[in-house]
């Protein structure tokens with residue numbers, strides 16, 4: 279990987295703040311955008327900024343052509359069987375909500391999640407428990423936050439599990455669950471599986487067919503793409519079975535005063551005029567990632583994670599969340615701090631930013647449930663991507679050490 283060249287592709291890395299370049303380590307929240315993506319969107323907004331799917335004039339046809347191209351790019355990116363299995367959404371949250379609302383879940387149907395879900399794969403099930411009386415059961419992790427396959431498989435003997443909906447790679451600590459084994463066990467017991475791929479799809483090769491996963495949701499803004507864009511993959515026959523969710527224009531082929539004739543997937547789920555600039559930019563994001571190579575990205579992040587983990591693991595008062603082994607945590611290093619002279623996760627994040635423009639996340643990362651269960655308030659998270667460098671990793675270690683020193687005797 280030619281990091282220097284890659285960095286030239288991301289204009290946000292060239293802008294100085296208070297005279298210094300940013301060290302952007304908040305990629306699990308949102309990644310920066312390369313010029314390829316910005317240019318693709320600019321082309322839409324300057325040359326053919328019109329609707330797709332409806333009108334038959336030249337500009338509209340161009341939009342349709344570009345949307346079809348983007349859908350095909352995601353089909354290949356995820357290894358789906360056909361483009362109709364790719365639904366454009368605005369983010370992972372929308373994809374997860376779509377399935378939780380559109381699946382014919384009934385009272386006492388069981389949905390399993392992990393104990394480390396982002397609120398976007400937790401609250402939808404709590405709402406379904408309230409609305410439809412489903413049972414939401416949490417599979418607790420091993421003490422080091424790895425997946426407890428035995429306790430997971432044991433749950434099928436005692437419960438009517440309809441769906442397993444789990445975070446593939448956790449934004450909490452970067453750990454990836456053994457999805458293939460989980461899916462096999464679930465399918466053997468007649469349950470479907472949905473993966474929250476918000477943190478896996480941008481960082482590792484995902485092949486939905488090889489995994490045999492039923493639904494897979496991702497956010498394109500976490501993979502070098504435009505903000506407000508996501509994708510939901512679903513096996514075609516399952517998408518056909520899902521009820522429509524958000525309905526209206528473009529979801530139907532015909533209506534009368536009495537009823538409507540729904541279109542097949544994906545149109546059935548893409549209601550109203552779409553974020554065409556975003557869809558086109560999303561296709562460009564796939565091109566960009568492919569040009570770098572997913573396995574290169576994964577290796578690069580693990581290398582940087584190893585440097586950072588080795589550098590900070592013995593800092594007094596600091597505790598890394600998740601497995602000790604950095605290669606099991608992809609590009610994420612989260613840690614809690616308990617310092618003799620006070621100073622919490624937010625103080626650390628603020629000082630890193632104010633002194634050296636090191637931009638990390640602090641708080642509960644939308645995984646409040648995990649923190650509340652452990653009576654812990656907040657942590658710091660550094661999350662890496664393809665443009666981060668070894669130099670930045672060393673800088674982070676040095677500045678973090680100095681920052682922690684401010685709160686130590």
Ligand SMILES: Cc1ncc(COP(=O)(O)O)c(C=O)c1O
Nearest residue numbers: 369370371396398449474476497
């Ligand atoms: C694991 C995980 N799931 C779901 C989400 C929700 O993503 P979005 O806000 O793009 O819908 C995030 C966002 O940080 C995430 O990290």
